[in-house]
Amino acid sequence: MGTDPQHDTEGLRLFDTGAHPCGYWPERTARDLVLDPRDPRLAQLYPLALSWGFRRSGDIVYRPHCGACHACVAVRVPVNDFAPNRSQRRCLRRNADVEMRVVATIRTDEQLALYQRYLAMRHPAGGMDGHGAAEYDQFLVGAWATGRFLEFRADGRLLAVAVTDRVENALSAVYTFYDPEETARSLGTLAVLQQIAWAKRERLRHLYLGYWIEGHRKMDYKRRFQPLEAFDGRQWRRMEPGEDA
Structure with missing residues (x-):
């Protein structure tokens, strides 16, 4: 280098x-x-x-x-150009009762319990469903990252946590876990929308979303956040809109 x-x-x-x-x-x-x-x-x-x-x-x-x-294609949202589509606006309306709060990356018993319920439902027998406190800290907190937890609550109850790194000019969505019984709320989509809003408030340029995989059930949704930029190994390029865009 x-x-x-x-x-x-x-x-x-x-x-x-x-x-x-x-x-x-x-x-x-x-x-x-x-x-x-x-x-x-x-x-x-x-x-x-x-x-x-x-x-x-x-x-x-x-x-x-x-x-x-x-x-696996690295993707990011240029937040100043983003506008929610019709489906995403419905998601925001469905969750009008949800309160968001940015907190330090310090594990709580409440967060750990939610994380374990999420893994048991979403990743059964996938190697992560046995994670405890030590694995939580190792995977989501780390020793050197400048991360924050974005908590989502309704009537005081913890619904979701979006682990988010704050770096110069950008946020990076590291991992999101949520109540597996609240599927109607589309909490994964809500987390991305609120991370975009957070980046805008901080006058940051991008929200990094990790890797998009075309046709993969758990990863293809990222294409719905438009405009979206993809890294081709040399530079970032705008992608074409996906479904529901």
Whole structure:
């Protein structure tokens, strides 16, 4: 890696994880590029890494690097150009009773219980459904990230938590979990809409949404947030609208 006017990348090392089971397509194997997790500059390099199509999971900053498959596409919303579509406006109206609050990334028993219910329902036997407090802190909090928890409540009851990183000029949606019995509220969509609104209030440029995978039931929804930009490995380009746009 070379140098950048704002970020010193001199000597930055990348590691290839080697082949491992794909988390999105069970019949495939995957590989990742990982920034050196021992590099003391990770917090400073993280905003630049996001612009290169990387993502954070716990303290690991990674990007898919599969030889024959390029299904995972990093995407972000240019928040100043975003306007909710008809379906998203309905989602906002359905959740008019929901209150949002940004809090520090300090685990609470209430959050952990919601997280465990969400995993048990949404990812049964997927390797995460046994997560406890230690795994919660490792995966969602981390040691160096500048994250915040965006809590969603109705009548005081915790409905959802959107784990969000705040970096220069952007927010990054790390992970969202919610009450699995409140499907009618479309809390995942609500979380993205409120993260976009948060970024606008902070006068930030982008909300990073992680990876979009065309045709994947759990990932294709991201295309509905328009305009959407995709990273092609060299630069960010506008994508065409998807369903319901």
